[in-house]
Every structure is written in structure tokens, then in C-alpha cells.
Amino acid sequence: MMRAWILPMLFVLCGSAVATGPILRGSPGEAAAILLVFVLLAGVNSPLVFPRSIGALEAQRRSAVDGRPVVYWRSGCKYCLRLRFRLGRRAGRLHWVDIWRDPDGAAAVRAANDGNETVPTVVVAGRSHVNPDVEWVREQLSPSA
Structure with a gap:
């Protein structure tokens, strides 16, 4: 912590x-x-600056229920900050996991990124996307997605 x-x-x-x-x-x-x-x-x-982080297992469970993406991030990451600020109010609709606070989250990111802790890693429907475009993330939050 x-x-x-x-x-x-x-x-x-x-x-x-x-x-x-x-x-x-x-x-x-x-x-x-x-x-x-x-x-x-x-x-x-x-x-x-970020919405309250939850554990990776809880985020995965919630995502399975509501279909919203899970964002793995860490403080000090300029790409995470950029994603957070460009999402604006919509950022609260995502499930945020701080990999420095949650070992399971760090392990999930390493598994998705060949052993590297590259963030932000966004998981949508079980598929990982590293440093995705903000517009793409917004599309994943739309009701039609």
C-alpha cells in the first residue's frame, strides 16, 4: 500500500x-x-485521482455480472493518468485495480503481458488490451456494446 x-x-x-x-x-x-x-x-x-480501487478477483466478478471493463493501473503511470483524465466522468463506470496494492492484479497483468507489468491494461470480455485508445474504451461503456 x-x-x-x-x-x-x-x-x-x-x-x-x-x-x-x-x-x-x-x-x-x-x-x-x-x-x-x-x-x-x-x-x-x-x-x-482514480476511482476507488478494488481487488482483481472482485473486479473480475463484477465485470462478469455487469460487462464493464476492468482497468489495471498503478500510480505514477502517465498513460494511466491520461486514460483516467480523458475518460472524465465515465471513469467511474470502470472497475479499477491498482496493481501495486493488489498482488492478484499484478499477476493478472503479468499473465496478459508476457511477464511485464505494463499498464494500463484493460480487460473486456476476458481479452486484454494494453494502453488502448480512449475512444475504444468509451465504446466499451456504451449501452449498445
Whole structure:
């Protein structure tokens, strides 16, 4: 669980270190702006940006019932962030599995990607798709799909 927070914590620590310089020079406004940028970067790369993750087994069970795709992701992945932001509100309709929090999810991704933990991996009807096009994912959420 801590693994998902390493990158955000590093952003905050680095921001604090960088902001120390302007504080020592007597420029608290500049320091606050620098720290704000680093805190925003930490927030974007934190697990808080994504819908609540569930376990891989639970996601597979839910997907079998409702037919919605399962997205395997990890924090700090720019491709996962891009998929999440471009899906907008529709992202909440997917089942999200954080592979850094769920060993079964990591194992499922490795099985689908020749032993690599390549994310985002989207599973639809039992078929894996690595870093799929956002429009394709939206189509999988449409009622006619």
C-alpha cells in the first residue's frame, strides 16, 4: 500500500527542499508558489485521482455480472493518468485495480503481458488490451456494446 504513495511523497519532499532556497532569501511568496506546484504534482500522481480501487478477483466478478471493463493501473503511470483524465466522468463506470496494492492484479497483468507489468491494461470480455485508445474504451461503456 505504501508503494503507491512513494512518488507523491517524493514530490512533496523535493518541493519542500526546493522551496527552502527562496525562504532563506526572504521570498516566501516564491517559496509558496513552488511548493504549491509540487503539491499539485503529488496530488495528480497519487491514488486519490482514480476511482476507488478494488481487488482483481472482485473486479473480475463484477465485470462478469455487469460487462464493464476492468482497468489495471498503478500510480505514477502517465498513460494511466491520461486514460483516467480523458475518460472524465465515465471513469467511474470502470472497475479499477491498482496493481501495486493488489498482488492478484499484478499477476493478472503479468499473465496478459508476457511477464511485464505494463499498464494500463484493460480487460473486456476476458481479452486484454494494453494502453488502448480512449475512444475504444468509451465504446466499451456504451449501452449498445
